[in-house]
Amino acid sequence: MTVRIGVAGVCTIAELRARGMSAGAQRHAVATGRLVRLRRGVYCDGAVWRASARRPADRHVVEACAAWLALGRRGWATGYSAAVIAGLPVPHGEPRQLRFSLPRRPHGRRAYPGMRLRTAGVDEADVLLINGVPVTAPARTALDVAREHGFAAGLVLADAALRAGIATAEELRRVAERQSGWPSGSRAVLVATHADGARESPAESVSYAGFVTAGLPLPACNAWIVGHGAGGVRADFLWRRHRLVGEVDGRVKYADPLRPDHENVLVDEKTRQLRIEEAGYVVVRWTAAEAMARPEVVRARVVRQSRVAARMYGVPPVG
Structure with a gap:
């Protein structure tokens, strides 16, 4: 049977069952490579998974979508995960693991392999849906990266976001003002002050x-x-x-x-x-x-x- 897969080629076992796939058909699809199990109860279309191997950014989008489904469609991608999903430049080897934030951690502290979870608050305006995955908006992503990885790292993302037209100087200023009192918030302010889309690399x-x-x-x-x-x-x-x-x-x-x-x-x-x-x-x-x-x-x-x-x-x- 033909199976229609969700956003980014990823869906839950419950969605597959709701579309008429039996447990036996699901096992056969996995055995033949038509489906790939990414996380407990979360699967990817085999062709999509294999195609994503050509570009690390594509693979990260698929894995991020699977992570979000495994989290019960809660939370949002942050840091370099959010940057790569938004198409912003990231250092070689980044992101090393999926980065997600939740408004509160689930009970029982269940482990999610390959994923770093944080508890954080965020304004609704600072979260976008990109490729089916909620992520921090580019302005927020750039300043989060600056606070964690340094002024230069944040400026790379902020300049690229301004150049691509997916962030504005006003957005950077708004987020920086809110983060100014946070740990390493001075880095966020510095990025918002000096970001310029005229720089091309x-x-x-x-x-x-x-x-x-x-x-x-x-x-x-x-x-x-x-x-x-x-x-x-x-x-x-x-x-x-x-x-x-x-x-x-x-x-x-x-x-x-x-x-x-x-x-x-x-x-x-x-x-x-x-x-x-x-x-x-x-x-x-x-x-x-x-x-x-x-x-x-x-x-x-x-x-x-x-x-x-x-x-x-x-x-x-x-x-």
Whole structure:
């Protein structure tokens, strides 16, 4: 028989029975791979489960839907679970486990393997239904991540949410105001203050967080230096007063030297830097790995190149 499966290909055994599937048919479907048991009393369409293996985000959505059903359709996904379900960038290896919150823990403290449960309160406006799973809204998710994992981690999510149009600056301010008195609430306020959809990658967001933390003058992000639009040149970071341009490398375009256009990409990048220098700026570069793991190295390099610009153009250095 054909079995119609619920949201994300996941449903409960009770729903299967209500649709006419007998216990014997259910066991046969599991044995033949048409159904996959995810949690006690919760099953997934076999084809959906196998297809979800292609992308960790898809697999996490399926597992989150199963977890929500196992919790009796209570609670909501939080933290990096909510981020990946909403399509926001997360670090490699995250989320390590499902993250859910409940308004109150169930009696008996039943164990839910692979799931971290917390008890929390939340405003109705801060919970959305995405892919059939209740999750904290992107603004709340970004600030929750900031409080738990740090300013830079939260800024990555907040910038991406603003850029995608799934959060607003006002939402960030509203949530940050409410969280300001919570543990590590100052991180949430910092993210809401500095979030900007102009930044186009996690590496840019992490770099900017490093500038804020180091107390450096803050640059304009993705600002035009030469012209506008096609044929123009933008910089990741521009300290116009200091005649300094910052560029964070590490994008996919540099990753594979065997790509047919690899040499052209490098030539184009060198030409681009030459145009920036001809416009009267000193360029400082760093990698995404340096921004994330060695921000002090990035700061020192920015300050050093700024002093070069100061000597060349008679402008004040950044620090």
